[in-house]
Amino acid sequence: MKIIDAHVHFSEIESFYDTARNLASIEYTTEGLLAEFTGSNVIAGVGMGVTETIAGAFPDPAAANPMLLDLNDRMPDNLFTCVGINPETLHLPGQLEALEQSLQSPQTVGIKLYAGYYHYNVGDAIYDPVYRLAHQYELPIVIHGGLTYADGGLLKYSHPLSMEETFLKHRELTFMLCHLGDPWVMDTAALLEKNPNLYADLSGWIVGDKAKVQRLMGEQTYVDHFRRAIVFAEKYDRLVFGTDWPLVPLDAYIMFVKNLIPEQHWEDVFYNNALSVFPKLRQWVDQKNKK
Numbered sequence: 001m002k003i004i005d006a007h008v009h010f011s012e013i014e015s016f017y018d019t020a021r022n023l024a025s026i027e028y029t030t031e032g033l034l035a036e037f038t039g040s041n042v043i044a045g046v047g048m049g050v051t052e053t054i055a056g057a058f059p060d061p062a063a064a065n066p067m068l069l070d071l072n073d074r075m076p077d078n079l080f081t082c083v084g085i086n087p088e089t090l091h092l093p094g095q096l097e098a099l100e101q102s103l104q105s106p107q108t109v110g111i112k113l114y115a116g117y118y119h120y121n122v123g124d125a126i127y128d129p130v131y132r133l134a135h136q137y138e139l140p141i142v143i144h145g146g147l148t149y150a151d152g153g154l155l156k157y158s159h160p161l162s163m164e165e166t167f168l169k170h171r172e173l174t175f176m177l178c179h180l181g182d183p184w185v186m187d188t189a190a191l192l193e194k195n196p197n198l199y200a201d202l203s204g205w206i207v208g209d210k211a212k213v214q215r216l217m218g219e220q221t222y223v224d225h226f227r228r229a230i231v232f233a234e235k236y237d238r239l240v241f242g243t244d245w246p247l248v249p250l251d252a253y254i255m256f257v258k259n260l261i262p263e264q265h266w267e268d269v270f271y272n273n274a275l276s277v278f279p280k281l282r283q284w285v286d287q288k289n290k291k
């Protein structure tokens with residue numbers, strides 16, 4: 001089965017290096033990523049743009065827009081970008097123009113908001129120009145949901161229910177909420193039920209190596225936490241596979257998610273739904289298949 005990993009990272013972020021090295025036993029390089037892609041039949045990935053101006057500063061209030069994939073290594077051809085937004089600098093001269101320019105790249109397939117990391121509700125007027133551009137360029141808005149991977153986050157801004165009005169107000173846009181909003185996965189399930197423009201990715205539920213994934217697969221209570229929301233929502237056409245690499249190895253995490261999704265829905269969850277969220281990725285796949 002062909003797989004798309006709809007949520008990876010590929011940026012010079014100190015905490016990603018630390019986790020890759022010390023917790024996940026991952027080689028956080030182009031070669032490392034491509035070896036894992038090939039090993040798991042992942043034909044493309046979507047990287048969530050994020051940058052820090054000082055090591056360890058993420059979420060960095062000084063980062064310029066758009067935040068990109070800036071890992072100091074060769075950019076893989078099959079790695080696409082959701083450009084990241086730093087609301088703190090968005091008002092500065094040239095920032096919106098730089099953002100708009102980046103949206104025109106064939107590699108840019110969406111826009112990422114770091115709710116919780118940055119202390120703004122996604123409905124704050126500060127994001128209005130971003131929603132306008134997303135509509136103009138027909139790009140989805142991907143939003144961090146749930147726990148933050150930095151203790152400076154504010155969870156009231158990354159709680160799925162804090163986003164409800166935005167999903168309703170902007171029916172013209174496609175949204176993808178990351179991590180199924182974990183730990184508020186039932187809240188996200190309820191939002192999936194009533195917002196046809198909302199998708200959710202299944203990334204980031206485990207940080208660590210293969211042994212840790214295997215251990216958590218044996219923890220019935222942990223597994224049921226996600227299964228309850230997945231079964232309750234019954235929206236297999238809007239759940240999107242992703243990993244949050246380099247925080248967890250691809251092969252182990254694929255196994256974890258396969259265990260949660262009925263096999264008849266694997267093609268959709270692991271491949272087709274990502275193409276529905278990211279129309280530019282679909283164009284790339286269509287062109288590749290023509291060759």
Ligand SMILES: [Zn+2]
Pocket residue numbers: 007008009048204244
């Ligand atoms: Zn992530």
